[in-house]
Amino acid sequence: MTDTDTIVKEIPGSEYDWMSKNYSDTGKLFIYLALSFGLTFLWFFLTIPKGKTWDSMGIAMQSFVSLGMLFPFISHIIMRWITKEGFAMTGKDSLMLGIDLKQGKWKYYILALLLPLIYTELGNVFTLLFDRSVYDPSYYESLGIDKKTLLLFPLNAVVTGLIGSFAALGEEGGWRGYMMPKLLKIFKAHGRIPALIIGGIIWGLWHAPLTCIGHNFGTEYFGFPYFGIVKMCVCCTLMGILLTFVTAKTHSIWPAAFLHAVNNASPSVLNGYINPDKANTNMWMSGTLLSLFLTVLIVLTIWKREDKMLGKTI
Template sequence: GGNTIMKRIVIFLAVTFILTWGYEFGVVYPIATGGIAGIPPVATQFVIGAAMFFPALGVLITRLITGEGFKNSLIKPRAFKKSFPWFLLAWLAPAVLATIGAGVYFLAFPQDFDPSMTAMITAQQQAAAATGTGIPTETLSLMMLVQLPVAVVLGPVLNIFTTFGEEWGWRGYLMPKLGAKMRIVPCMLATGVIWGLWHAPLTALGHNYGLGYPGWPVMGILAMCVFCTVMGIIFSYVTIRTGSSLAAAIGHGALNAFVAATALFSVTGGNPFVGPLSTGIVGGSAFVVVAAVMLWDLHRREKAGSLDLPQAGLPDGIRKGDEKAAS
């Protein structure tokens, strides 16, 4: 059939959304809303984190049922020399951009800047006191500051399993498939909005944007779509330049490891729609600028005919057995 790519996209999205949303409404919601008692918060985090594996499962199932096999999996990167700079960028840029955005936020809202992390340290000390242990302020502040470089260096590796679960789906399958069907700018916007909507049940539950804001949950879901579009352009860009969704997984892992760090220096914890967190329009401003430049560059390359978009799976109308027959 001439339109196999579209069929494969639809199957991938249907499988991924049905599995994820089914799991979130059926398992995560009852736990999060206290319907299932006695589950420690750490376990709840794991239960929520497990949803990150469904896009990869969506790719597996789609490739199997459409007879596509595992050709062009977008895992093995292109030549080391070409790929390495983009892997390095994916690894380090999220922390740098999150810090710049937080800097812009604290310049705009200096009254919210707390360089000595008082709010966070007080909270930690109260928690420690409740268990009958006292931790000196200096010790705590040092522990927190040490966590930041550790998050930058180790975060991407520690998070690679969960983030690959997402990125093999979004950047390793959906993005190149859509890219074979539409121009690069609409492809980036569509991938970002789809990725944002995929988060909707968790966003409605307060993930990333909290609860009780005006226009809940629609405003949070819209903000998540914007955030995912911006991040999705950056993750797509490093995937396109390396030919590997692992670059996106490393960038995504770096972002997840560092994203909460900037709130340590905020008196109030900030506003997730504004900053200092990267989910906010000011806190995320450096990401927005980089994403805009990357999007412009992809568009420029497409016009010049030099956009080397990696191909996921097989082209239109071809199944796994067909190439042998054709050759």
């Protein structure tokens, strides 16, 4: 490298200095989304066996494909390196990796662990009310588990969710750790609802390759896979509201990671009594979706009330 090169490199804004360019929040968000979607879709393309559906690839391969959940956080780290936003663990514009239980924040950690238990079980109750035919009193036996073990499922989901939360942390580190703060900043003038909806749709679309191979809703439904992608966007918007709520209240991505991990572990006793093979084909008659919707309504009401008390606007 010549002396001239060294001098040019040090001039801010020069062609050599693209990494320290002042990106706008929208610019940062678009680069982040390109990175996150690009890396994850590449991972799915490389790892999903050709011609296989989600159910036919086996649990071991499903877990391996699910490691794609780590890419939103990896993209977040790369973004901070590109835009020189720094790697602060806590505080404003940080990675939000700190854990602070003071000033009543511990409540949100407990809430993050218990909320999935409540809405999943409630959702299964709704499912049974919608469609009695799915009730199968001995279904758990076909899963190779006894009644006593089935009763431990919710507790097991909480513990395994806590200790094996790294995959969920991978997603939350990106979506709640980087995307949502940027969206909330961009839509500051319009309140947080548009940001939450757009964030949910983006997150739902990120799942599209998995939805196309039958993850979550299978392949036997009307409008496959397009209606599945739409439903995933709806589910992600609702889930995203809960996850953003606990993140905003604690300024940490950990409770969101715990909530996400416990949610993915399907913590419900009634799962042992609901035979999905007997379910009707109308994917929108979902008890879980209804219970999630009700939970989100309650959370939004609480959020709005707390904001009013603090003098903020929703």
